[in-house]
Amino acid sequence: MFKHLNKDFPASIVVFFVAIPLCLGIALASGAPLFSGLIAGIIGGIVVGGISGSSLGVSGPAAGLAAIVLAAISSLGYENLLLAVVIGGVIQIGFGLLKAGIIGYYFPNSVIKGMLTGIGIIIILKQIPHFFGYDSDPQGDWAFFQVDGENTFSEIFNMVNNISPGATIIAVIGMTILVLWEAVLSKKGKFFKLVQGPLVAVVVGIVFYLLTKDSETLSISADHLVNVPVPDSFDSFVGQFTLPSLEMIGTLEIWITGFTIALVASLETLLCVEATDKLDPHKRTTPTNRELFAQGTGNVMSGLIGGLPITQVIVRSSANIQSGGQTKMSAIMHGFLLLISIVIIPNILNYIPLSVLAAILFLVGYKLAKPSLFAQMYQAGWKQFVPFMVTITGIVFGDLLIGISLGLVVGICVILIKSYQNSHFLHIENLDNGGKTIKMKLAEEVTFINKGAILKELNKLEDNSYLIMDVTNTKYLDSDIIDILDDFKIKAEEKNIDIKIVSERGTVENPESYRQFFELEKKPA
Template sequence: MFKHLNKDFPASIVVFFVAIPLCLGIALASGAPLFSGLIAGIIGGIVVGAISGSSLGVSGPAAGLAAIVLAAISKLGYENLLLAVVIGGAIQIVFGLLKAGIIGYYFPNSVIKGMLTGIGIIIILKQIPHFFGYDGDPQGDWAFFQVDGENTFSELINALNNISPGATLIAIIGMTILILWEAVLSKKGKFFKLVQGPLVAVAVGIIYYLLTRDSETFGISADHLVNVPVPDSFDSFVGQFTLPSFEMIGTMEIWITGFTIALVASLETLLCVEATDKLDPHKRTTPTNRELFAQGTGNLMSGMVGGLPITQVIVRSSANIQSGGQTKMSAILHGFLLLISVVIIPNILNYIPLSVLAAILFLVGYKLAKPALFVQMYQAGWKQFVPFMVTIIGIIFGDLLIGISLGLVVGIVVILIKSYQNSYFLHIENVENGGKTVKMRLAEEVTFINKGAILKELNNLENDSYLIMDVTKTKYLDRDIIDILDDFKIKAEEKNIDIKIVSERGTVENPESYLEFFELDKKPA
């Protein structure tokens, strides 16, 4: 965990700056005390980060649960909600012990890519108002239709009619620093790699605020700044923690709410795990059952001290990856930074302009939703493009679960149209040669439904193995399986595993690209 500290620590700083406004904004959107979001962020970083097997995933309060939490607080009260969070955490631990984490493997890559892209677009749309200094809604409000009667697009119009010159100017300066730092300065020397652009942008934002706060034109008002609760004594700090009420533990409504939290949080976590593993440059695989156990432990502890429910969050995870994080230490350190900041320097945090943080998130969103990805998915064929677009539209105009559900339904329909046979078996034959040669014969039709089984067998291969993959009888090979093979190529090189593909077109050793070798949706010729 300490091997890559030189990369993990700078990445943790970036994730910390991303997490601060999100923790506060999601708490505000949930109708909960602001401190509850920070508690969830701290526990998500330190506790979940330590227990989880995810190398790059970062956990904290999630916007996908905001509507559930808001309804539960209105109906049950905050202390009873905390009891439901505790129960939800216990149920998640049971899910992990029952090995329910395999569910995440049954989502096609087109839907996962659509989820990432949809979230990227939402980040951009939701950060534009904050970029221009219009902070009418919290940064945690990710819904299209908002409780104040506005929607995502009408908020953009409102922002253009309420531009703050000071907030906009420092946002543009911050954006310029971020782009120059990544594109030019980071290649100039070790200093620019050690000190990250977002840290510099935030520091410049604080200095700008302090120098211009008396200016009527270019000053930044208090409602355009980070707003961390500032206790005036140790007692007031301790008073921010709330204990759950166990008096209603036998009430059915509490258990229904707890189960709902557990189910939604588990599904959102598994989807984020799949997406994060996809973004991982080293293509490491997160143990999903352990992840459910870690998330359940985090939710149990968060509910016990007054925090919001926790999931793995793709916004923070992708920011971690894009900032060069290498191990789980970056997630853990970001949790400690949250803890230290709310205890020692809350006043300094409250000098950070939200527009600078919006600039940071704007670039995160762009990297998730690059225009080139739309071209790539279109060129991959309609069976990839349609579920991809449906997922994006569902997420933008609905929410994460609606988008994922619609994309999955379309993906299943596509598979049913294409897969006219039922052969989904994976045949593995061990060949006598020192116990290190494995022959894997794929079935006539292999789809994303087989992804979990194939991925498991590939990950179980020992170092220095020799894999013979026989696809001579395979008539349909899903793009998801080819993506797995291309991803596994990196891991195979690290584990010194040689691969031979046997097909009707002939035999090839360690192909440069499986994507180019196979003809999609056809029997290999």
């Protein structure tokens, strides 16, 4: 864990700068106190990062849970929501102990790649208004339809008449620094590798704000800056932590909310784990059951001290990877940086322009949604491209879970279509007597899904045909298929169709009962 501090520490700084506005924005979008988002970020970094087996995953408050949290706060109150978060954490620990982490491996690669690309596009679209100093939409609001009645694209149109010159100028300067640092300066020496471009861009942004705060045209107003809560004293700092209420622990609504949080948080985490492992240059595999246990422990602790629910988050994780992070020390250190910053330097953090942070996220989004990936998926064929595009569309115009669900449904449909098509191979031979010999070779596994395709081919057989059905390679034949053959026996007799079955035991002509024959096949030779 300590071998790569020279790479992990600079990466943790980048993740720290990405995490601050997201923690605050997600709390705002959830209708929760701003400090609750920071608590979740700290716990996600230090506690979850310490327990997790993920080398590069970074956890914190998730936008995908914002709608659930907002509804729960409205109906239950904030203290009762915290109790539901604790319950959700306990349930997640149970998921880990029951080894439910394997669920994440049942999502197709095309859907995972679509998820990464869709999130990249969302990051870019959501950061465009912030880049130009139009910050009416919270940083953590990733949904297409927003609570204020606007949507992702209408916010961009509204931005045109609300551009802040100062915020835009420093965003462009920050973007220039980031691009030059990565493309040119990082190859010039060790200093430029140790000191990351995002840190330089943020420092330049703070200096720009301080130098122009009295300017009429270039000054950046307070609503375009990071807004970390600043306590007046130690007592006011401690007062920002909230304990959960235990009064409703026996009510069904609390347990339903807790289970919903556990289920959604676990699913998002497993999907992000799969995506993060694919982005990992070393292709390390995260133990998913341990990850669920870590996330559950983090949610229990977060709920106990007033924090939002936690998941592994792909935005922070991808920023960690792209910044050169090597081990989970980068995630842990980003949590300590969040803790230290809100205790020691909250005033300095509040000098950071949001437009500079938007420039940093721009590059994160671009690396997730490179145009070359679309060409790559298109060349892979429609079976990969269609679920990929459906997932992206669902994420951009809905949210993460909608996109993933739609992509998974399309992926399952593709499997059903290919299974229908590949249930058998058909070979037709002409005989001297003018009849036809049809050879039908069944696949290794034939299930009810293949029933329609096989029945279609059987019904196409002409009178006086000779059917050879080869089941030599078939290891599993569904009962539904045997029923079809038994039913077809009557039609075959009427159409004078002879049937020969070729199997491992040899061949048999026109068996009295196909079910009895295949039952016999199951017995040892």
